[in-house]
Amino acid sequence: MKKSLVLAGLCAAAFPVFSSMASAGPIESACLRSGRDAASRALCGCIQEVADMTLKGNDQRRAAKFFRNPDQAHEVWVSQRxxxxxxxxxxxxxxxxAEAYCAQ
Structure with a gap:
């Protein structure tokens, strides 16, 4: 009985950690895959939190592409549309x- 309670407690404590890892957003995923030295799970997760507060899903997916191809950001910036x-x-x-919220 005691082992079952301990196991249940550990599972309950671990669930938020594993579920957040499994549900990384597009910005966090792109950040982690970017290969940049500063990219860490903590920083990329923080940036994703800000993205969740400020950008809708389609904007997040569009912005995530900038990690792979920064030239796309420039194209959007100079666009006349x-x-x-x-x-x-x-x-x-x-x-x-993100800069203000996630500064280390």
Missing amino acids: PADDEFWDRYKNFGAM
Whole structure:
């Protein structure tokens, strides 16, 4: 009985950790795969938290592509399309908040 309670307690404590690992968002995944020296699970997770607060899913997926191909960010930045300008404003807000919130 005692072992069952201990095992149940450990499973309950571990569940949030494993579920958060399994449900990494697009920004966190791209950050972790980026190969940058500063990319850590803690930092990339923090950046994903900010993305969840500031960007919708389609914006997150679009921004995640910038980790693989930074030239895409430049293309959006210089674009004359109103939709790109609106996205860029949201992306800049996300970047500023992530920098302030996740600074180490």
